[in-house]
């Protein structure tokens with residue numbers, strides 16, 4: 453079966469929109485109506501008038517789409533497409549943790565479950581974390597969850613002292629300085645660009661740190677010809693499309709595996725995308741109360757981002 457043609461047919465028939473994260477396989481990125489980072493995807497999900505949102509990403513992203521468009525059916529090609537970072541913050545434990553810090557507000561990275569979002573005051577993504585944190589006064593006490601690497605990085609660049617939940621992304625946290633230093637020696641003319649979910653030691657070596665969209669924009673406008681890329685491999689597809697004359701070198705996570713392919717993102721295939729559109733399952737379902745409570749901190753993030761022109 454030609455999945456591409458069938459998906460295009462179904463999209464029209466069902467008035468569906470396909471939203472894909474940059475970490476999806478190239479075939480899925482190429483067929484999507486919108487490809488973006490977590491911030492862009494949340495914004496798209498909040499604005500669509502499609503009858504079916506097909507979310508080619510991971511579970512927390514599809515949940516976010518459902519929270520923002522509760523009347524619309526949201527499907528995810530593989531329901532097992534989770535996220536180690538979201539899983540590192542179980543709601544029960546987080547609720548106990550939160551109680552230890554009275555007077556603190558909670559800023560949660562969007563890579564968390566809907567249940568964690570209901571316990572948060574505002575959500576952020578890697579594309580707006582600095583601005584969201586800085587939208588609060590310097591004396592505001594803050595808990596930042598669930599990514600300790602992103603939280604430590606934001607503490608570092610803002611001079612804040614947020615309390616950090618001890619979570620990490622298995623894909624970014626594994627990238628090590630040794631392989632990066634070796635690549636830097638081998639390619640002295642290359643710039644290192646890194647996602648803020650990487651460890652502090654990796655970020656210290658980086659010439660540029662940003663979300664997937666920010667890294668992509670940087671490689672488009674910067675004049676260097678070669679980049680060492682410390683993030684998930686999926687982003688290289690758009691980098692090659694936008695800057696075909698440039699060279700992009702992925703940081704290997706170790707000598708034997710390409711662990712910086714996110715195993716959850718890569719569960720989605722063209723076949724699963726087709727089947728989920730055809731059968732309209734697996735569907736994301738959330739109860740009304742969760743949607744109501746989780747919507748507030750996400751909308752707060754979108755409002756702040758609009759005011760600061762981070763999104764339109």
Ligand code: 13P
Pocket residue numbers: 488489490491563577578579621649662663664665
């Ligand atoms: P972005 O915010 O850059 O899309 O990152 C999402 C993600 O899952 C990173 O691992």
Ligand code: SF4
Pocket residue numbers: 510534535536537538563621622623624684714715716717
């Ligand atoms: Fe989660 Fe990391 Fe995969 Fe992003 S790359 S979805 S944070 S496990």
